[in-house]
Every structure is written in structure tokens, then in C-alpha cells.
Amino acid sequence: MYSRIYVPLDNSEHSNACVEVATSLAAAWGATCVGSHVYAARMHDYRFKQMEYTLPEEYQDETELLRQRRIHDSLITTGLQLISDSYTDVMRFRCLERGVAFESKRMDGRNWEELVRDINDPASGYELVVIGALGMGAVKESRLGSVVDRVVRRVRTDTMVVRRTGDAAMEGDILVCVDGSPQSFGGLRTALALGRALGKRVEAVAVYDPYLHYAVFNSIVDVLSEKASKVFRFKEQEALHEEIIDTGLAKIYESHLKVARAAAEEEGVDLAITLLDGKAFEQLARFSRERRPWLVVTGRIGVHSDQSMDIGSNADQLLRLLDCNMLLSSRTHLPPIDVRADAAVTWTLEAEARMERIPAAARGIARTAVLRWCIERGHSVVSSGDVDSAIDELMPFQRTMRRIGEVAETLGAAERAMLAEPAVAEARSVCRSCGYAARASSPVRCPVCGGPGTGFEPIDVTTLLAAAAAEGDASETAFDGHKLGWTLEARTLLHQLPAGYLRRRVKAIIEKHARTRRLPVITGSAVEPYVLPELEALDGRAGPHRAPLAGETPARAPASPGDGEGSLPWTLEAESRLERIPEGFLRNLAREQVERIALAVDAASVTEVHADAGIAEARARMRDALGPDGASSSGCPFSGAGEERVGPGTDALNEVTAGFVEALGKRMTTRRTRAGS
Secondary structure (H helix, E strand, O other): OOEEEEEOOOOOOHHHHHHHHHHHHHHHHEEEEEEEEEHHHHHHHHHHOOHHHHHHHOOOOOOHHHHHHHHHHHHHHHHHHHHHHHHHHHHHHHHHHHHHHHEEEEEEEOOHHHHHHHHOOOOOOOEEEEEEEOOOOOOOOOOOHHHHHHHHOOOOOOEEEEOOHHHOOOOOEEEEEEEOOHHHHHHHHHHHHHHHHHOEEEEEEEEEOOOOHHHHHHOOOOEEEHHHHHHHHHHHHHHHHHHHHHHHHHHHHHHHHHHHHHHHHHOOOOOEEEEEOOOOHHHHHHHHHHHOOOOOEEEOOOOOOOOOOOOOOOHHHHHHHHOOOEEEEEEOOHHHHHHHHHHHOOEHHHHHHHHHOHHHHHHHHHHHHHHHHHHOOOOEEEEEHHHHHHHHHHOOOHHHHHHHHHHHHOHHHHHHHHHHHOOOOOOOOOOOOOOOOOOOOOOOEEEOOEHHHEEEEOOOOOHHHHHHHHOOOOOEEEEOEEEOEEEEEHHHHHHHOOOOHHHOOOOHHHHHHHHOOOOOOHHHHHHHHHHHHHHHHHHHHHHOOOOOOOOOOOOOOOOOOOOOOOOOOOOOHHHHHHOOOOOHHHHHHHHHHHHHHHHHOOOOEEOOOHHHHHHHHHHHHHHEEEEOOOOOOOOOOOOOOOOOOOOHHHHHHOOHHHHHHHHHHHHHHHHHHHHHH
């Protein structure tokens, strides 16, 4: 596979992990390893001369100054060369242990510039670069070193960025990202070769994003004039995406995965495939955290990138987000089915003209899909009818929408065409594999993922509406006039996310799922699968920042002196008052604040008075935390983390309830004094 493997060395932990990876690969393939180190003697010399004026007076004599310069030049040049040799000797001994051929290099200059020059030199003949994600300058907050960041953008050699260190450096399987580009299929071949060499399982993953346009439509609806809104035709645009583009995208990326699996079968590999929906780099990063692979393989650029692009946006994001090793593949490969299609199939002028009507950004994907459709049916000439038939099969509702488009020569005609269409029935079942919403109660096969009819889960609309009635109504109208039925509990769950991009995107994903499945209302159970993972991710990055969710154990308030556990019994009235709050985040938050207030006034039990005060405190803290612009206040608004907390006194309470609690404490003290006397 690779015959010359290049490893930049700096004696850091990640550099040592690179040595382990490179020698393992070289031993499996009989390759040669080349270790290099770049030192900066010229930079040190320049800095020394800049600081000469700070030397003591006796060293500023001209004769003495010249002598110091000669000594410094000798020490720096010789010393740095010795350090470089020491770094490369570590890899030399490791290669000797494994019987791997080894070469060493040392260079003087700016580290990343010398590395790029050496890698891009045709005489070097490197086929794989193995470089650490971080170097000697890494700190706690570092995610990607400046040297590797600069190098990967300036070379076109396959580059493995090593992030795993220690005993787990070689543990895990291989994930390869497929988007239909030649670079992704080149990465697939590399992943299969790595899997064979190291005895690792390989899995292919593809991601398509049906949610972006929905979020964009929501953002522009408020800025378009009434006239512009009519020209834009939100209803037709959303119907086009829901009925055609989203389903078509899923089928196209599913076909990429099937081609990848067929290519793997030709090499004797049983390739697992997974199709995900959402933002590509985000879903890949989450999937990687779940699978914990040894390596993720991606193309240097993707299906939408120009050849002059240094690195694709998703690859760029994954370099910083992944917790495992990552290989950027610059190799290209066209699967045999696509090669046969290009070589054996010709296009009529009408078919070429028909393809020109497809947006330029999607034309390449559509052309590949049409070619595959024709090859599967033995066609040697592609006609305009073949293009329509292929797209109709990929996008089941294309025919209806095309009829609307043909009729809609003016805005009035478009509106009449839409009104003439029969109302779309609510979905009756959903595919468990890909989420496709079927209108048939017992579908035979999923048109998107090809799954059997047994893989569909029926939707009980009656039960859903009954649950929605119990949770309360919080409906709203979408950008295209469609009424979205949100329950109060669902809205409350969504608002646990911080205001801003994250909440907007999750909201768009939830609404998109509800609309494509024709759900009449969005309930709390429909929101939880999307909100809870985001909250868990926030917890993992920022520590405690919220009250526990339903099913979690709420953290107890700080105990007052002499109290062993810090928990109090609740009266029936207090429990009844608390149960009026929807179960989940808000109720747990309120319970924490109520118990904290009761402890602050040294109460024997939690009464309805404490409950009212605690609920007011919880509301005030949430209002302060979100603020008018969604920015969080300093410290944790719910648990108090990050604030200076002296004790459970009223100084730690919100100004809304501090006075009330102080008066309440005086009344409680008076009552206990009277009872004692």
C-alpha cells in the first residue's frame, strides 16, 4: 500500500505515538520509515543578536562580543543538531526492533515551511505522512497544533493526524466517510487496505443534511417584503424540499454506501454501512464518540469542493473535534460501476439539456445517480425520458411537483395548481431505519433505504393527540403558514438549550421530522431524543450548568450546620404545589431552590410557603441566566457553580426572594421561640 512513510518528530507524546503507528504500518507493508526533525538555529542566532545590548558591560567590548558570537554559533548549531539526532534515534531503535528500514533527516529553518518543502519534493517520494495532532507547545485548551494545521493545508500527500497516545494508541476499528466524491472512494480503498494490514473492522458512514434549508427559510421569512415572499413562494419551496429533495438526498447517499459495500465485497471485505442525517461534521463527530474508532478516514476535499481547495470544511472541523486519529486521503478512485457508466453510456442532446435544469450544486450528484440507473437497466443511451424516470425513482414525488411547475407559469397559476392538489394524508407509519414516513398503513418496502415492510413502525395519531391535550397547547405558525402544534412540555424541554444557534438548529430538526412524518403535534416525547443528547454534550464540555432532568438524581442543597444529609420532609401541600410544574427540568430546578430556601431559614419541613418562594427563585434565576440576549450570567445560574458561596444564608439568594426569605426566617424563629417557651 504505502512504501515510504514520513514522520516529523519533536519528542512529544503525540510524536512518540506517531512512531508506534508508522512502524506498525511499515512492518505490515514492508515500507521504509523516514524520521525528520526541524531545528531553528538561524532563529536563535537572530534572537541572540537582538539581545546583545542587554549583556553586561564587560561583554560589550568588541573583542569579547565577537568571541561570544562564535561560542554561541557553535553551541547552538552543534547542540540543536545533537538534539535532532537524539529525536530520530528513538525512531531508529524502534524500527530496528521491528525489522523496518529507516532513514533520518534534520533541517534548519521554520518548522512547518521545511516540512512542507520536504513533503512536496518529488524526489522524496513520500506516500504517507504520519504527524501528531499536538506538539511540545500544547496546553490544556489545545485541539490542533499550529504546525500540523499549516502542513495539512499545503501538501497533497495522504496525511494521518495522530491524536491517540499511550497504551490505547492502536485500539479500535476504522470508520471511512463516503459522500460520493472520488476522494471519498479513494479513502475507502485506503481504509480497506489498513483494515487488512492491521486486522481491523471497517465501517462506511454517509451523512446528508435535510434540515439546513428549513432553518434558512425560518431566518429569511422576517426580512422579505410581502412582494418578495410571494415571488419566493414559501409553500412551494417547502413542499419541494419535503417531497423531493430530502427523500432524493437520502436515496443518493444510500446508493453511495451500496456502491462502497459492493467495492468492498470485490476485495473480500464485509463492509458495514450507516446512513446519518444532520450536519455532516457534527454527526460524524458524535458517531465517532459512540463507536470510539482507532481511525477516521475522510477525503481531503468533498463532493462539493473545487480541486483548488486546500481542505474541505467538514475535514477541517473534524481535525479539531475528533478524539481519535484521522487520515486525510488525497487519492482518488472511481468505483467500477461509475467507470463503466461513463465509458459505455452516451447522452442525447435533450438529456443534456434536461440535466442543465438541475441546480449546478446538485448536478454532479444527479448525473452519477442517472448513470447508475441506466447501467442497472442495460441502457447505452440516456434520453431525457430516462433522466426523468431515474429522478422520479430517486424522488418519489417528483412527477407531481413537475406537473405543478409546468402549470405554474405565473404566481396565480402556481397557487391554483397547489390548491388543486388533493390534501396530503398524514403519515401512518415510519421506517425505523431511515425515518421515511409512509402514507400506507402496511407498506411493503421502504423506497429510501430499501428496508422490508416489517421495519415500519405504525403511528397512532389518536394517542398522540390525547397526549398533546394533556401536555398543554403552545402552537405556532411556521414561515410558510403551516401551523405547528407544540405542547407546553415540548416547548419547555426545548428551552433548556441555551438561546442562539444550538436551540434554533435543534428546533429546526424537530420541526422538520414532525413535518416529514405528518405528525399533527410535537409532544415532549418527540423532543427528548434531540434535546437530551445536546444537554449531555454541554454537560461534558462545561460541567454542571443545569438542574437534573427527569430520571436523574437531583443534587441536594448545601446542608446547614448540624444537618447530616441536607434533605427535608415535604408536606402534602408543598408536593401538590410542586406537581403543578411540568415534570422534568423545571420541576427538578424548582425542587432544588425550594429545599435550599427551607434550609436557609432552618425549617423543620418544606411547606407550601417555601414552595412558593422557591418557585419564584427558580423563575428569577432562569430569567437572569437567559437574559435579554440569551447570554449566561457569570457562574452557574442553577447550581451556583463558579460563584463565591459562603453558606446557605440569604446572601446567596436572588434579589427577588432574598427579602421575602429573610422575613420568613424571622417568622419561623419567632414561632420556634414561642413553641419552646
